[in-house]
Amino acid sequence: MRRVGVVALNTFREAVRDRVLFNLVFFALLMMLAAVVVGQISIGIEQSVIVSLGLSAISVIGLLISVFLGVALVSKEMDKRTLYALLAKPVRRWEFLLGKFGGLVLTLAVNTVAMATGLLLVMLYVKHSLERSDAVVLVAVYFILLKLALIIALALLFSCFTTPLLAILFTAGLYIVGLYVQELRNLPLEVMSPAMTAFTKRLSYLLPNFENFNVMALAAHGRAVPGTLILQNTAYAVVYCAVVLTAAALVFSRRDLK
Amino acid sequence: MAELAIEIENLTKEYSFGFLHLKKKTSLEGLNMQVETGEVFGFIGPNGAGKSTTIKLLMGLIFPTAGSARILGKPISDIEMHRDIGYLPEQPYFYDYLTAAELLDYFARFHDLTAADRKERVQRMLKKVGLETAGKIQLRKYSKGMLQRVGLAQATLHDPKLVILDEPMSGLDPVARREVRDIILELKRDGKTVMFSTHILSDAEVLCDRVGVIVGGKLRGVGATSEIVDMKTQGMEILFDLPGTCNAPLLAKATRTGERYRLQVAEDQLYTAIEQLRGAGARIVSVSQVKATLEEYFMHLVEADRAQAAAVEVSGK
Numbered sequence: 001m002r003r004v005g006v007v008a009l010n011t012f013r014e015a016v017r018d019r020v021l022f023n024l025v026f027f028a029l030l031m032m033l034a035a036v037v038v039g040q041i042s043i044g045i046e047q048s049v050i051v052s053l054g055l056s057a058i059s060v061i062g063l064l065i066s067v068f069l070g071v072a073l074v075s076k077e078m079d080k081r082t083l084y085a086l087l088a089k090p091v092r093r094w095e096f097l098l099g100k101f102g103g104l105v106l107t108l109a110v111n112t113v114a115m116a117t118g119l120l121l122v123m124l125y126v127k128h129s130l131e132r133s134d135a136v137v138l139v140a141v142y143f144i145l146l147k148l149a150l151i152i153a154l155a156l157l158f159s160c161f162t163t164p165l166l167a168i169l170f171t172a173g174l175y176i177v178g179l180y181v182q183e184l185r186n187l188p189l190e191v192m193s194p195a196m197t198a199f200t201k202r203l204s205y206l207l208p209n210f211e212n213f214n215v216m217a218l219a220a221h222g223r224a225v226p227g228t229l230i231l232q233n234t235a236y237a238v239v240y241c242a243v244v245l246t247a248a249a250l251v252f253s254r255r256d257l258k
Numbered sequence: 259m260a261e262l263a264i265e266i267e268n269l270t271k272e273y274s275f276g277f278l279h280l281k282k283k284t285s286l287e288g289l290n291m292q293v294e295t296g297e298v299f300g301f302i303g304p305n306g307a308g309k310s311t312t313i314k315l316l317m318g319l320i321f322p323t324a325g326s327a328r329i330l331g332k333p334i335s336d337i338e339m340h341r342d343i344g345y346l347p348e349q350p351y352f353y354d355y356l357t358a359a360e361l362l363d364y365f366a367r368f369h370d371l372t373a374a375d376r377k378e379r380v381q382r383m384l385k386k387v388g389l390e391t392a393g394k395i396q397l398r399k400y401s402k403g404m405l406q407r408v409g410l411a412q413a414t415l416h417d418p419k420l421v422i423l424d425e426p427m428s429g430l431d432p433v434a435r436r437e438v439r440d441i442i443l444e445l446k447r448d449g450k451t452v453m454f455s456t457h458i459l460s461d462a463e464v465l466c467d468r469v470g471v472i473v474g475g476k477l478r479g480v481g482a483t484s485e486i487v488d489m490k491t492q493g494m495e496i497l498f499d500l501p502g503t504c505n506a507p508l509l510a511k512a513t514r515t516g517e518r519y520r521l522q523v524a525e526d527q528l529y530t531a532i533e534q535l536r537g538a539g540a541r542i543v544s545v546s547q548v549k550a551t552l553e554e555y556f557m558h559l560v561e562a563d564r565a566q567a568a569a570v571e572v573s574g575k
Contacts, residue, residue, distance in 0.1 A: 006367045010353070017355040080351050085412060088317050088345035089368035092337050256273075256320040 003091050004099040011103020023061050027115050030057055035122045046126045048220040051137055054119035055216050059144050062108055066148045070155025071167040073100040078257055094249035101156055108148050116141040133222040140219040146237035147213040151175060153241045157248040178210035208240055263420050263451040264293035268325035271311050285311045287475045293453050298446050300466035301455040304560055308475040309455035310348055313424045317345050344413035348424040350405055354398035358389055358408050362415055369416040383411040403434040410441055421445055423454035427461050459553045474563040483552050494528045496521045497543040498535055506538040
């Protein structure tokens with residue numbers, strides 16, 4: 001695992017030096033603008049607007065980084081052939097893959113924590129105080145981070161066997177489908193044959209369920225998130241990531257580097 | 259028999275191509291080759307002959323269609339064996355956001371070295387490849403020659419027993435080539451086994467104990483240069499100056515380069531030719547034997563391979 005850590009720290013260093021964290025400047029400007037505008041126009045619903053805007057920004061920025069950098073994690077190393085010298089060291093391919101995954105999750109964790117801190121500061125500015133119920137914002141941020149880890153794992157899997165462009169399309173496509181898993185499960189029986197219903201139901205359990213990670217509405221109104229959901233989402237993300245990363249490692253372990 | 263650093267048995271690599279990957283191209287066909295411990299082995303062949311394919315197979319970057327190979331007695335699938343080997347990829351490209359010192363430190367971390375040991379080795383290697391003053395510059399600002407030196411440093415940083423270099427002199431200026439040659443000779447003096455691929459035959463002739471010649475994915479010859487090339491004298495070369503002008507018939511066969519003439523004659527006609535030239539007022543500068551070179555041997559193989567490929571194409575039609 002030490003070698004995984006070495007690769008992960010270098011991946012984090014790469015993201016920092018490639019100025020990935022510069023997105024924080026954009027987020028800070030957005031939040032400052034929101035604080036000024038919201039304070040003037042939305043009396044009584046400041047918290048709801050600020051939290052919705054802040055969490056949406058954290059989610060969208062994180063999504064963009066996780067899809068594009070997630071796909072580039074392996075494909076860039078193969079295109080530029082930086083991987084050749086590394087794999088000549090005593091490093092297994094799965095260790096490299098896991099290290100790259102860990103490095104980008106670390107990058108996004110730092111990024112997300114920084115943005116969450118900014119969001120809390122803006123909430124403090126608008127409301128003049130923070131309450132215990134505001135902790136739900138942190139739970140929402142944690143769920144966003146779990147969701148992003150899952151997206152990185154999927155991007156990594158796709159980039160192991162297809163071109164970067166297709167990998168981006170597959171990852172983004174699966175994310176969008178994953179937002180509507182519940183709808184897929186509840187498709188009305190009368191419009192489909194029983195076989196089709198059974199198929200879509202099974203498929204819906206295989207697809208990543210991103211809907212469960214969205215607690216923005218609860219956070220916007222300061223309502224608590226059930227503890228069971230926190231445990232359930234954590235376990236789901238860990239198991240799903242493990243399965244996807246295992247599949248990625250299996251594909252990558254037999255792949256010829258060009 | 260000497261201990262073997264590399265043993266290759268029937269190694270074959272086929273690539274699939276086309277939209278459905280149904281077409282096959284054989285890049286390497288049934289390669290059998292051995293590299294002995296402590297020798298400098300040159301793997302020579304034209305571009306696309308299968309040199310890099312062989313090296314990538316040995317390094318586990320691609321996988322064989324058939325056959326097997328062992329490095330230092332262990333199968334190539336054994337990653338732990340990589341502790342004892344160093345590898346320089348062809349046209350190396352490293353993380354350009356790192357400095358040379360950071361890159362070497364990063365690679366050293368995979369070899370279980372302590373922080374102090376890593377620091378000492380990184381500085382020593384940077385000095386050895388002449389980059390001690392450029393160690394803190396990001397690699398994106400390095401020239402091709404400098405990157406090659408970083409590549410050599412990372413390949414030898416952990417004191418490996420076997421060093422595999424893929425086209426280490428390719429694209430380098432004469433000074434950089436000389437430096438790479440010196441590093442290879444130093445590795446040999448340190449008792450390392452070195453295998454390097456090249457299409458620059460003069461480098462192979464100067465550096466290698468043995469060479470393997472690969473053309474069209476097949477090994478065509480392996481051994482010491484003197485063993486694989488027919489070293490029988492093919493004639494005599496006379497180098498001479500001719501201050502004035504004369505009409506000696508031999509001069510029509512001579513080649514003029516600047517003020518100097520070069521004439522090739524059969525061995526039994528040497529003295530007759532010298533007498534004629536001296537009679538014409540020429541000053542003999544030197545007389546030397548003409549032998550087949552590795553280059554001629556190599557070109558002969560390449561031309562034979564092309565002729566065979568053309569014959570196959572014609573019969574195929």
